[in-house]
Amino acid sequence: MAKRSAVKSKKTTDGINPRQACPCGSGKRYKACHGLTGGPVEVPVGRPFEGLAGECELIALREFVPSATAPLALSVNTDRAVTLSTVLPMAAAALVRADGSAFVGLQVQTRSSDVGRDLARALRWALDAKPGDVLSVVGPETEDGERERLQDLLDVKAELNPTLHSDFSWWLPEDEEPTGEVALSLERANQAIMPTERIGPAAYWVDAGDRAHLRWVRPEPEEQLLFALARLHAKGELGLGEGSRYAGSFRAHGLLVPVWDLDREQHAREWTTQAEELGARLDEALASLEKTPLTSDERRARDGLISRQVTIR
Known part of the structure; x- marks a missing residue:
C-alpha cells in the first residue's frame, strides 16, 4: 500500500501529477499530453475577448456559426478595411484579395494559449500584406515576438454586427470562379454547413x-x-x-x-x-x-x- 501511494503522489519537475488533467485544457491526462511531449504547459487565457463589446458575438462566430462576416472597427491608423470571417478558404488565418480588401478568419488552428493574441497577429499581418497574399496559419511566437492582443487593435466599444450567409460563395469576388484546391474546399464547406x-x-x-x-x-x-x-x-x-x-x-x-x-x-x-x-x-x-x-x-x-x-x- 505504501509503495502504491508513493506512485500516485509522484509529480513531475513541473510539480504536476501525471494522472491529473493537463493544465493546457485538452481534457487529456498530463502524462498523455504535455507530459508525453515534454513541451511547456501554457494555460489558455480564460477570456481572450474580454473587454470587447463584441465578445459574445466573437465567441459565437468562432464556435458554432458556420458562415458569417463582419466589418471590424479598428483603433489603428490604416486605409485598409478588414472583414472578420468565420472560415476562410483552406481554413486560412488571413488573406488579402487582389483588390486590397482583407479578411481574417476566426475558425483556425491556434498556436498559442491566447486566441485573442493569435487573431491580433493575423490582423496585423492583414494590414501590412500585399494584394494576393495568404496567411495559412499564424506562425509560432518567438520570445521577442509581437505581444499585441485583439483589444489593442480594435475599438473596444464597437459592437460586432455579423452578416450570416447560406453558403461560402462570398469567399470569392462575384466575377471569379473557384478553381483547384479552393474549389474543393468551397464544395466541402458548403456540404457541411448547417442552416x-x-x-x-x-x-x-x-x-x-x-x-x-x-x-x-x-x-x-x-x-x-x-x-x-x-x-x-x-x-x-x-x-x-x-x-x-x-x-x-x-x-x-x-x-x-x-x-x-x-x-x-x-x-x-x-x-x-x-x-x-x-x-x-x-x-x-x-x-x-x-x-x-x-x-x-x-x-x-x-x-x-x-x-x-x-x-x-
Missing part, C-alpha cells in the same frame, strides 16, 4: 438536422447566470414556450452558452419574440438576485443545471 440564423444579440437558431437549437452566448459571470437560470427553472419559466425545452449549457472562452432544443418545424423567426421575452425574464431574475437569495427549490434547480454543463474551450 443558421441570428435571432438576437449573440443568439443563434441552428438546424442540426434531427432538431433545431437556440445557442445563446451570455455576457454575465457564470455563477450569476446560473442562479438566474435556476430561478426561472424553479418557476417553470426557463423554456421558450411550446415546442421548446432547456437542454443544457457549455462554456466557451470564459462565458456560458445556454442551449434550448426547439421544434425544427417552426421557422427561426417564429422564435424571435419568445427569445426576447425569455431575455426579459432573465434580466428580471438577474436583478432580483441582489435582493433575494436562492430558495431551497432554486438551489436544487441550480444543481440540476450544473450537471448538464460541458466545456469546449
Whole structure:
C-alpha cells in the first residue's frame, strides 16, 4: 500500500501529477499530453475577448456559426478595411484579395494559449500584406515576438454586427470562379454547413438536422447566470414556450452558452419574440438576485443545471 501511494503522489519537475488533467485544457491526462511531449504547459487565457463589446458575438462566430462576416472597427491608423470571417478558404488565418480588401478568419488552428493574441497577429499581418497574399496559419511566437492582443487593435466599444450567409460563395469576388484546391474546399464547406440564423444579440437558431437549437452566448459571470437560470427553472419559466425545452449549457472562452432544443418545424423567426421575452425574464431574475437569495427549490434547480454543463474551450 505504501509503495502504491508513493506512485500516485509522484509529480513531475513541473510539480504536476501525471494522472491529473493537463493544465493546457485538452481534457487529456498530463502524462498523455504535455507530459508525453515534454513541451511547456501554457494555460489558455480564460477570456481572450474580454473587454470587447463584441465578445459574445466573437465567441459565437468562432464556435458554432458556420458562415458569417463582419466589418471590424479598428483603433489603428490604416486605409485598409478588414472583414472578420468565420472560415476562410483552406481554413486560412488571413488573406488579402487582389483588390486590397482583407479578411481574417476566426475558425483556425491556434498556436498559442491566447486566441485573442493569435487573431491580433493575423490582423496585423492583414494590414501590412500585399494584394494576393495568404496567411495559412499564424506562425509560432518567438520570445521577442509581437505581444499585441485583439483589444489593442480594435475599438473596444464597437459592437460586432455579423452578416450570416447560406453558403461560402462570398469567399470569392462575384466575377471569379473557384478553381483547384479552393474549389474543393468551397464544395466541402458548403456540404457541411448547417442552416443558421441570428435571432438576437449573440443568439443563434441552428438546424442540426434531427432538431433545431437556440445557442445563446451570455455576457454575465457564470455563477450569476446560473442562479438566474435556476430561478426561472424553479418557476417553470426557463423554456421558450411550446415546442421548446432547456437542454443544457457549455462554456466557451470564459462565458456560458445556454442551449434550448426547439421544434425544427417552426421557422427561426417564429422564435424571435419568445427569445426576447425569455431575455426579459432573465434580466428580471438577474436583478432580483441582489435582493433575494436562492430558495431551497432554486438551489436544487441550480444543481440540476450544473450537471448538464460541458466545456469546449
